[in-house]
Structure formats: C-alpha cells, structure tokens
Amino acid sequence: MSTNKFRNIAIIAHVDHGKTTLVDCLLRQSGIFRENQQVAERVMDSNDLERERGITILSKNTSVRFGDIKINIVDTPGHSDFGGEVERVLKMVDGVLLLVDAFEGAMPQTRFVLRKALELQLRPIVVINKIDRPDARVSEVVEEVYELFFELEASDEQLDFPVIYTSAKAGTATMDPDVPGENMKPLFEAIIEHIPAPPGSPDEPLQLLINTTEYDNFVGRMGLGRINRGTMSPGQQVNIIAHEGSIRQGRIGTLYTYEGLERLPVQEAVCGDIVSFSGLDDIKIGETVACKDNPEQIEPITIDEPTLQMSFMVNDSPFAGQDGKFLTSRHLRARLFKEMERNVSLRVEETESPDVFQVCGRGELHLSILIETMRREGFELQVSKPEVIYRREGGRLLEPIELLMVDIPEDKMGVIMEIIGARKGEMANMINIGPNQLRLEFRVPARGLIGLRSQLLTETRGHGVMSHIFLGYEPYKGEIKGRYRGVLIAMETGEATLYGLHSVQDRGVLFISPGTKVYEGMVVGEHTREHDLEINVCKKKHLTNMRSSTAETAVRLEEPRRFSLEEALEYLGTDELLEITPQNLRLRKQILNKHDRVKNQKYAQSGLNNISQTELQTTL
Secondary structure (H helix, E strand, C coil): CCHHHEEEEEEEECCCCCHHHHHHHHHHHCCCCCCCCCCCCCCCCCCHHHHHHCCCCCCEEEEEEECCEEEEEEECCCCHHHHHHHHHHHHHCCEEEEEEECCCECCHHHHHHHHHHHHCCCEEEEEEECCCCCCCCHHHHHHHHHHHHHHCCCCHHHHCCCEEEEECCCCEEECCCCCCCCCCHHHHHHHHHHCCCCCCCCCCCCEEECCEEEEECCCEEEEEEEEEECEECCCCEEEEECCCCCEEEEECCCEEEEEECEEEECCCEECCCEEEECCCCCCCCCCEEEECCCCCCCCCCCCCCCCEEEEEECCCCCCCCCCCCECCHHHHHHHHHHHHHHCCCCEEEECCCCCEEEEEECCHHHHHHHHHHHHHCCECEEEECCEECCEEECCEEEEEEEEEEEEEEHHHHHHHHHHHHHCCCEEEEEEEEECCEEEEEEEEEHHHHCCHHHHHHHHCCCCCEEEEEEEEEEECCCCCCCCCCCEEEECCCEECCHHHHHHHHHHEEECCCCCCEECCCEEEEEECCCCCEEECCCCCCCCCCCCCCCCCCCCCCCCCCCCCHHHHHHHCCCCEEEEECCCCEEEEECCCCHHHHHHHHHHHHCCCCCCCHHHHHHHC
8 A cells, every 4th residue: 555545634723613523524424433333422532531521632543534545633632731742643644634613713722733733844724613603704714814824934835725614513514615515525635635645655664753652451552653664564673763862672563553443453554554553562752663674763752841830749638548549659659650651741750758749731731630530540649739830041030921812701801901910911912703702812921820710700700711822931020919818727627517617607708518527727718818717617516405596597508619620729829738539629738737837937937938847847
C-alpha cells in the first residue's frame, strides 16, 4: 500500500464546537458500524470524566475509509490546559480540520492550536459547524477566520483553504451555505483533495516518532506514532534514539493499526499509517524508533512550559485512611511519576520532604482532572493552593500572562470590567456578537484567573462564558488581593449538630450540614468579615427538667454551600489545604491547632513564612 492511500488529519476546535459529534458522523457515514449496531453518542469520548464534562481530555485515534483511501483521524482536546496533547499529535498529521462554531466564531483555543499547526506547515480545511443554529452568523465567522489566518501570518498556500459548511448534528455538509447538504460527502472529498498524502517511501530505512505511550494489561507498555518512512513488522529489530541522541536496541512485539474504533493486529505496516506496538517497555514520548542498520533521529517533540504549580502531599489529617486505598508517599510518588510519562505537559518534582511533591501543569483544569482521576482510583491526598510559576530575567520578576475572552450580557459589562480590573486585567478588545451580547478581550496575569470562573458565573447568573490562552511572560503586574472574607474554623473534633450550626449560622455561610464529622482546624464556613473565626459546631443543647415555651419551634438552617473540586481549589487560601478522598472534599488549615497557628503568624510577620507544623514545633 503506497503512502498515497493515506490521509492523516487532526480535528482542532474550541470546547463545545462539535468536533466529537463530527467524528461520530464521519464514522457512521463511512460504514464503520453495522446497520443494527448500538453506538453511544460522542463515541470518541470514552473516558468517564470526558462524558460527564462534555469535553475531550485525551487525544484519540480512529480511521475511516472513503473509497480505497484510509483517513486517519486524531480527535484532539479543545481546552488550552490540555494543549500538550494537541502539540504532540500534530506531529502525526499532514493537515487539520479547523472546526468553528457558526455563532461563536474563532475562540482562544482555536487560535492557540491553529498557530501550532501553521508553524508545522500543515494544510488547513475550515469547517463552519452548526450552520442550522437560529443565531448563526456564517459570513461574519468566515471573515473572522480569514482575519485570524492573517494575524497568525499563514503562508499563501495555507490561506488558500477550502470552507465546508456543516451541521454535525444533522450529518450534512455543503460547499455553499445557501444549498442544503445531504451527507458528509463534500467533507470527505475536500480531505482527499486538499490534505497531502504523507511523505516518505516504504523502501527507505524505518523512522517513527513516539507521540503517545499507553499501557495494555495483556501486552504491557505500548508506543504510538506515524511511520515517517520504511515499513514495520512484528519481531523487527530496531534502534531507539533517546532525546539526547543516545541509542539502544529493541525488538517490536505485536503491531496494530486502526480500523474505525478498533485496534487490529497486522503483520506489516507501511509509511504514512498510524500504528501502535508493544515490545519496547522503556519507550518514552518524543523518542525515535529507527532502522537497526541506519538509525536517524527525528527532532524530538517540544512542549510549552507549565504555568501553574501545586503541592501534592500525603493526607495527614485526623480522618486520614477512612476512605482511600492508596495512602502512603510511595503510592503517591509512583502514581505521579507514572502520569508524567504519558502526560507530557506535566512536571513532577520531589521536595526536601518525602511526603510532598511539587506538581506543575498548564492550568487549573489540567491539574484538577489529574486529582479527580486519582481520587476515583482510590487515592487520598492533600493539595495546596494553585500558584503561578514566576521567572526572573535580567533582575526582573516575570509572570505568565493570558488572553481572556468573556461572553456576557451587555448589562453586566460594568461589573465584569470592575472584577477583571481588580485582577490587573487590561482590556484589549470589545465585540458585539449578538442582541445584548458582548465579547470582551483582556490581557490578564494567570494568577488573576484563579477563582474568576465562579465569580463570573455568580455575577452573570450563569450566562457568562470565559476562555483563555497563554500569551507569554511579562513583568510582574503588582499585588492582586485574594479572598476578601475570612473563614469559619471548627474548634474541636466531633460531629456537627443542628443546634451547634444554628447558633453560628448568622456568622457567615456554612459549608457543612448536621451529622458531618469535623476535626479541629477544618474549615466549615465563610465568615462575614475579613478575619478567620473559630466556632463550635459540635455544641449540644443542654437538657433541663424545665419545659421551654419555644421547645416546639422548628430550627431552620440555610442550605450549605457545596464545592466542586475546581471550586474548592479556587477557594483555597494560602495557609489552607484541600483534603481529597474518594468520598469527601474537606478544606482545612495547614496548621490545625489554633495556638500553633497564632505562633506561626508571629513568625511569618518576622519574615519566617511557610513554616510547617513540624518545623514550627521544632523551632519553638
């Protein structure tokens, strides 16, 4: 099979622009499924978290056939926090489908991935999706896409892209928005015509770049990539070239290619096809698998550096070990380093303490998905407040800056500008995108985005939509005030009572309900004032032999405020931790004892910041 029989494309788009639905459509119309086969919607989102959240987290491969040509499709994440997934899979393809919502237009993540694709000289096809939306603004969105290509300095060849108009939900595509489509045939034809066949020849020495690694319970560690040249077969002797150029030998085990959603074993694969294989147990992302006799390295994958860091630590709270299966630093270390092997934009560093690990990622969502996955696997851990990663250049302190886009109702513009201005945001652009709808663009320090999403949703009553993308490092913008209110802290260990909660609910907003087990130093609510306050939520009503005139009066509690994982991470203070178990999320102070906290504050004022509880006791 020659390379002309293959087309390798990646689908890139912003979150919720319909790319996974489009892949569903292409799979169905290419005849991959039997007529009576039951297939779930968004079949490519196989991960539980992806289905729950409606976003793509992990890059995945599939293939369809149009005539005698095999089209390998890579479904990529649309959220910039998972940009590492996007960057490495673009090395496997020769073109991209740029999918844009017919109403929302080109969004920040679209800009981010498109820039990467154009830098790699990939050929684009623009797909305007959801043209059947009643508020679609098709011609304006096409103009926006052209402007975006000019901004990103696309070449003349890249600017000569075809535009396909689709409704992935209805399963139709057309070259003319005024002529209704019947099926996806125009899109298939555009892919065959405009996406070039992979370069390379089957007669040349083998060369393959490892883009992904995964683990299979039956065959062990597997590598995945596109064969750049040559052929590959099971049992073949190969050389593996590491990032720094060192060479080691290995043997290919089982070899697979993709047919639809299935991974099928084959006896030979030729250049241009995307394959996965076993046999090389120590393979890493970015390494080159090359011919045994004439090994040549492919340029390793480079990934943008992470911008956010957190401390992951062993759970040492009084309730540790009640829910989880994996509790020790050995378990935590092994899991984090295993994640780093396949999650290329993640960094894990050991610290002076064997129980604490510094984890760096691309954003809050990137790290929270890792935490949620570990939690579902049975891990117990504690994490600190997310912090941005600063740099120093020429004696100046630099911090990461993000381009923020918010879509809001027009009447909320004043309050949103005030909120983002307080976070050192500078307005860059304002666009009217519909009746009483505005899109505001800001340049904001990355630390100013922590906690912004929940505040935006509150102020716009759920109508605000925000997205952001990393721009680069700029000089430090000055102090941003954190949480404006203090917290309510449990002063003793026990079980929260109705009487105890009722007696303190006028002090602030509670996070717990009666019957919740609490411990000293656990955060149980938000104070109405700026300072923290210790309260007794376990207090019981004293019994007497006198009947009270109000004894029959019903005691009423306000509904407690419940946090999701992301909301809890956003809410955390600098002196607090989030305890995470398979069953519970608990906010707590780093130092649980009130007496020790006061002493630590005195030392902090003397310049001794971030003293741990153990260090404090040693110092005292």
